[in-house]
Amino acid sequence: MVLPCPLPVVGVVHTARRTPDTTPVQSSLNRNEVGVIEFAEDLIEGLDGLEEFDYAWLLTWLHEPSGPAGSAQPPERPELTQVPFLLRSQQREMGVFATRGPRRINPIGLSLVQLLGVDGRKIRFAGVDLIDGTPVLDIKPYVTRFDRAPGQPRCGWFDTVELSDGVTPADL
């Protein structure tokens, strides 16, 4: 099932990943894999200055969210409590707003990627957690002063799970 995107699309992600279940769950857990954003031709001017940043946030439309284990299709409205991929072995449920999963009221993805180069309409990046063809809604530069929470903040249930590099839903 593909969710139609109700917003203007500024670019499309190209990666070697074809299904959500075999795609790493977070870019920070897959820092070395490279992808490319093909930016909208008529918006290229808006990228001026982006090459001076090492990292950026990709806001994406998660058009093909993986369903819960065993289901072929995502439900019409996602469940408000879900078992996150990373808690599958424990079968613990969490409120969807305490997870980073793709089955959300608004399936907007937030990926922190490393910028490798901006060349015309192509943006090379490292840190793939998106399937090929994912629509991009926005790119925002990562600004340490704005985006780094101070100290060592509590991170809820994430503090209780092991996070393995490259882990995908199919592994869990």
Added chain:
Amino acid sequence: MVLPCPLPVVGVVHTARRTPDTTPVQSSLNRNEVGVIEFAEDLIEGLDGLEEFDYAWLLTWLHEPSGPAGSAQPPERPELTQVPFLLRSQQREMGVFATRGPRRINPIGLSLVQLLGVDGRKIRFAGVDLIDGTPVLDIKPYVTRFDRAPGQPRCGWFDTVELSDGVTPADL
């Protein structure tokens, strides 16, 4: 001018700020001011577990973006290069995707806020950079392992400007 929100709204932000021009430009520059999200009654279950996190990302619909200096209304489609608030004194233009400004192709805001408490449908937070009435599209927990760029990344033109606490567009 108010931009209609084309996506489901999961909550509304309440703050003491009434106009974008007199609202701090980033939550991290206004860490002590407190606001409240009034969450949708029928989605409260989705907040289970959020109180165990110290920080969260608010994805918001910037329904009332401030216009460029001197204009009463934002343009229909935002300019692809803009003078960011923080570069007004220098009158330097940047591509909109190298800025964090609100006048974007998709006016989606990304605010890192400190969670102070979740009580039923009310979420108290510190770090106000939103005007009263801003629609919330999503809340995602801040996870240090996912959201902290390693090392001291280059942050483009932000590395060249002074960032004062509490600064608003009207100050610049």
